[in-house]
Amino acid sequence: MALQPPTSSEPTPTHSIFSILEILEQIISHLPPLEIIRCQRVNKTFQTLITSSPLLQYKAWLRNDHPDPTQHPKESDYIPDFHWEMWTGDILDSEGQNKFQEEYEKHQFYTNINRHLHPIIAAKVFELAPEDPRFGFDPLYEKDQGWGGYLNYSPKLIRALQAWYEKYQHTEHIWGQISLYRPAAKKINWQITTSGGAGLNQRFEARKCVEGAEEGYESDYMHNDIWVNKRGEGEPYLTVSDILGRLDESWEKWIESEHDEHYFSHDGPGCDWDEGVPSMSCYMWEEEEDEEDEDDEEGGESERQRLEDPGENLTREEREERARSYMEEAILRSMEACD
Structure with a gap:
């Protein structure tokens, strides 16, 4: 049956x-x-x-x-650094590189971020992960000095997070006050990748409002320090809103840093057109690049082609101003595409 x-x-x-x-x-x-x-x-x-x-x-x-x-997450939850110098012999490839090192470091990078960084940020980090994650994320960076974490991230990641923030800012009351790290971090040191290789440091610190002070941000623009003054009981900590709310400032600092070093350090002719400000391919993330291609096909001559036109007798300042205007328009277009 x-x-x-x-x-x-x-x-x-x-x-x-x-x-x-x-x-x-x-x-x-x-x-x-x-x-x-x-x-x-x-x-x-x-x-x-x-x-x-x-x-x-x-x-x-x-x-x-x-x-x-x-x-609650503990320090023992982190996957630690591993000293590969002790390994030799059969596990080295023909070029003398450790065959397991790359996989271990990728696993370490993804696992530590997934456990300890807020998923809103982590999801975008994974989409635009560095090719070499060895120095990409250290949750215990300078812990003895009070720092809660180090992250090396690209300008493309800033653009992706800017677009996300613009799209979902109306729901900020749900996720904005959640801690950025677990365990909660009072101080962090994040570094934006630059063409010169050294990176642009940005330090964020949450601190209690002293008597007479107002809540909100204070900045030391020269030293890239940002303080977030907070009220309330207990020790202050950094939230998702504290980071996403300062992305525009991070972007401006990166653009300024590239004026001095990008033109001299970038290989190839692709970045000579603006004498310092990087070309679109150096910082646009994939969705923006696809959209830009479509705009060029539909609208004929692109703004970048006009910027590169040798027939225009523009001063360096005028070229830089036009390049900045175009980048601002590109940011707005990418945000509108998310709606």
Whole structure:
């Protein structure tokens, strides 16, 4: 006799398991943060559980703390640096490079970021990850001096985060005040990749408002220091909004740094057109490049072609001003494309 599929009135073993909310909560808690958020779309039971569970809210980075300290990240959760000098012989390739080093460093980079950096930032970092992640992320950078983390990121990542922030800024009340790192960081040192290789440091620090001071940002533009003054109980910490809200300033500093070094250090003729300001291919992320190609096909002569026209007798200052105007327009177009 052939087996008949169970009717809708007969619960399946899977349904029986998922109907036990404590088990379902533990299963969902092992998913990545963004997947936990998406699980709210499964049905009303999933939505109610995720919105009411402190554990799932914490795992999804929708709240800053969880009452169970065993759920909090610890220093031992980080994948440490490994000293490859001790390895020789069979594991070296024909060029003398360690065959396992690259894979280990990529695993270290992705795992540490996934565990300790807010998923809004982490997702964009993964999309635009560096080819060599060896020095890309150090969550314990200068910990003894009070620094909470180091990240090396590209100008393309700034552009991608700018577009994301513009698109979702209306929901900032949901995610904006969540801590940037776990454990929460009071100070960080992030470095924007430059064509000269040294990088442009930006240091962020959250600090308590002293008596008479106002909440908000203070900047030391010369030394690239940004302080975020905060009120409230407990130690202040950096949030997602603290970083995303200063992206425009980060972008301006990077452009200024490239005026002095990009023209002299970039290989190839592609960047000679503006005598210092980098060409589109040096900082535009893929979606912007595709959009720019479409604009050129539809509109004929592009602004960049006009900038490169040797027939125009422009001074260097005029060329730089036109290049800046074009880059501002490119930023606006990329943001409009996200709407």
